[in-house]
Amino acid sequence: GDVSDWLAMGGTVRALLDLVDKAQPCRAPSREPEAHTKGPELSTAHAAGAETDSASTRREGRRGPARTPLSTVAPRAVAYLWPGRLPAGAVVTLEGIPAAGKSTLATEIVACVTSGRPLYGAAPTTPRCALWIGHEEGLETALRPRFDTAGADTSRVYVYRDPPSFPADYKWLTDEIRETDAAIVIVDPIDAYLDFGTHGDSHRNGDVRIRLRGLSVVAEETGATIVMVRHWRKAGGVHAVYRSAGSLAYSA
Numbered sequence: 109g110d111v112s113d114w115l116a117m118g119g120t121v122r123a124l125l126d127l128v129d130k131a132q133p134c135r136a137p138s139r140e141p142e143a144h145t146k147g148p149e150l151s152t153a154h155a156a157g158a159e160t161d162s163a164s165t166r167r168e169g170r171r172g173p174a175r176t177p178l179s180t181v182a183p184r185a186v187a188y189l190w191p192g193r194l195p196a197g198a199v200v201t202l203e204g205i206p207a208a209g210k211s212t213l214a215t216e217i218v219a220c221v222t223s224g225r226p227l228y229g230a231a232p233t234t235p236r237c238a239l240w241i242g243h244e245e246g247l248e249t250a251l252r253p254r255f256d257t258a259g260a261d262t263s264r265v266y267v268y269r270d271p272p273s274f275p276a277d278y279k280w281l282t283d284e285i286r287e288t289d290a291a292i293v294i295v296d297p298i299d300a301y302l303d304f305g306t307h308g309d310s311h312r313n314g315d316v317r318i319r320l321r322g323l324s325v326v327a328e329e330t331g332a333t334i335v336m337v338r339h340w341r342k343a344g345g346v347h348a349v350y351r352s353a354g355s356l357a358y359s360a
Contacts, residue, residue: 189291189333190217190227196291197331199324203338210337211242212254214294217335219260221292236291237264239284241301242337243271266290273303278322285330298336 187196194200194217204210220227224235245251247267255262266288272280285293295301308315327334 187331189221191230193227194292194333194335196333197328199320199327199334199336201336201338206339210339211245211296214296214335214337215254215258215260218265218292218294219255219258222261222264223259225259235261235264237266237288239281239288239290239293240265240267240296241272241294242267242296243300244296272301274301275319275322276303278326282326282330285326285332290330290332293332293334294337295334296337298338 188194189196202210202214217227218238218240219225221233221236221238224233226232240251242251247269251267252262255265266284274281281293284290302316302319304315304319308319323334323336326332
């Protein structure tokens with residue numbers, strides 16, 4: 109993680125400076141200089157490269173992201189599943205302390221989406237499907253009774269007995285959203301479905317951002333609202349954004 113993660117988890121500035129003082133200097137390994145083309149051949153190569161457009165360089169085997177002039181990108185207004193609160197085609201977080209009602213709120217949102225009942229402050233809508241990815245509670249003993257009580261159209265709520273693993277299953281999630289025409293996906297909690305392997309760390313910003321990057325792509329490509337439910341740490345007395353368990357990358 110970064111310095112903010114260190115401080116949020118109880119680290120002190122003095123301890124951090126001590127670690128810096130003890131760190132060994134990093135020296136780049138020596139290497140032989142690479143041979144360079146000289147003379148007219150170099151000028152000819154540069155001239156040829158300058159005249160080659162991105163399409164042709166890709167045909168010649170160039171790899172990496174393709175550039176896009178921003179002038180070719182048409183601006184558009186943000187579409188909302190819940191006006192002012194839940195943007196469509198985006199990833200949002202729903203966080204709070206344990207037993208604060210996060211899952212209950214998510215259930216109510218799904219109930220409104222699947223039944224067409226208006227969300228708070230919004231107009232009634234056409235009923236849509238929802239995906240619920242959560243394995244902390246029993247389907248028969250907890251989820252079904254809760255959705256029935258909330259008035260959800262349970263024929264439009266899809267649940268899963270086998271847990272997915274992200275980022276490996278992002279393609280699966282994209283297909284599920286498209287096949288069901290789901291308007292919203294609840295992942296409760298997101299931490300339970302991210303695979304960090306043997307070398308990844310849920311407290312390191314880089315590791316978390318790499319694994320969540322694909323989730324934003326899924327939301328943008330499908331137009332679905334993806335809600336990541338997360339728990340706060342028990343420690344109090346800090347700004348809300350620093351209360352999230354694990355890396356700050358989940359929230360910022």
